[in-house]
Amino acid sequence: MPTFNMRVFRGNKDGGEYREYAVEAEEGQVILDVIHTLQATQAQDLAVRWNCKAGKCGSCSAEINGKPRLMCMTRMSLFDAAAGAITVSPMKTFPLIKDLVTDVSFNYEIAKKIPAFKPRAPEADGTYRMMQEDIDRGQEFRKCIECFLCQDVCHVIRDHAENQPKFAGPRFFVRLAELDMHPLDTVDRLELARYDAGIGYCNITKCCSEVCPEEIHITDNAIIPLKERVADKYYDPIRWIGRKLKGK
């Protein structure tokens, strides 16, 4: 059973420090297990948020050796105990509450601004029918567990907090794309995508896709298609003429 040197951030919004702890890890354990061992044996007041320990609730987001990851899905076997300390930090983009726990309510505020799904009228028999091929794209997006690691890593708000009121972030581009591509939905959210959600701020550098634990192709399948849809509506004079001719 190797002993790891864990460098864990301890503190709150006023500041804090990295403290080092030697913690033993069992075969097959993940970072979250080791953090729990640490909490049980040496640091009872260590704050850490978690629920499922199965990569499905999206609660245990943190930064491990500087990389945004789920603690419960990061195996200790990735690390070499002899290679130096493993740094565990809270997410950088959101306000710190305590130790590894941040206040992610920024995301819930954005979620409230996105108009909900509004289907067209049902068919004559009172039901809706959709073909699988029409909802495949949306199903990829529904895998999202709202861990907000993509929001955390996105440099638009990570390095420029002043952009937070103007930018919805990758998780919500996934949501907007899902609704915009929905075969039954009737609401046009492209104006929202362009203006209040600020899709133009994204420079498609793909860090969101790199960190997503659900491996959603955030940039290729949600953001770029959404940028193209916004371009159809706002930046394409040929389509604009086409719409005028069709009287739309």
Next chain:
Amino acid sequence: MAQAVPAAHRRGFLSTLRIDAWWIEPLLVAASLGIFFGWLTISIFLDQWAFEIGPYISPVYEPKLFEAKGSIFISPAMVVLLGPVPFRATCYYYRRAYYRSVFLSPPACAVGDIGKTYKGESGMPLIVQNAHRFFMYVALLFIPILWYGAIKSFWNSDDTIGDTGIGIGLGSVILCLNAFLLMMYTFSCHSLRHFVGGGLDCFSCTKWTQARKRAWDWATLWNMRHRAWAWSSLVVIVFTDVYIRLVANDVISDPNTWGF
């Protein structure tokens, strides 16, 4: 006075807690972009160093609308400035590549970006990246032009060198590979993927949208490797250009059936 205690993260350019070699990728990408695009820029204006021989013409000079003028301001290759050059410059993949490795915005994931303020593509000048689709339409026209050059390379009509008529040489094979890779780069474009079907909400609704879904499926398949097509086509067009120039200037000889 109480000592200020540090926060969990430092802010600012290059600040990161990453300990892996995150800087290797942007460094390699910046160097490669510099070498390959640097050469292409030189090549476009270097019409005094022969770029065609017998059946071969460098793809940088395809289509050749007029003969070389020997001026550094005007070259027959400048036609590519209308299509292929802005097409690559506004490509979603190359944008990712140069925003990261040249503009350092950000240099790598979870590594502090360079700017004090940031507006990305939301305002001038970068908002013009939205014009990518128009360059894509022009780039589509270059596909038959490049294939024309590749197929023409199996026919030598220049009787001052070697035999004339149908034949094959290493240059013909390279020109075909070049045309193929440039075609796949264009066919895997994100804007094309959107154009053929990505803009639809209902694929199954009509026969027409079903046909577009099939086109979108192909575009999706190719698009997943867009980065690979982008690099392979870039490396091969530079290689083809250099190869044909070396043959045309008698530095190396091309194995072929015409015997020049």
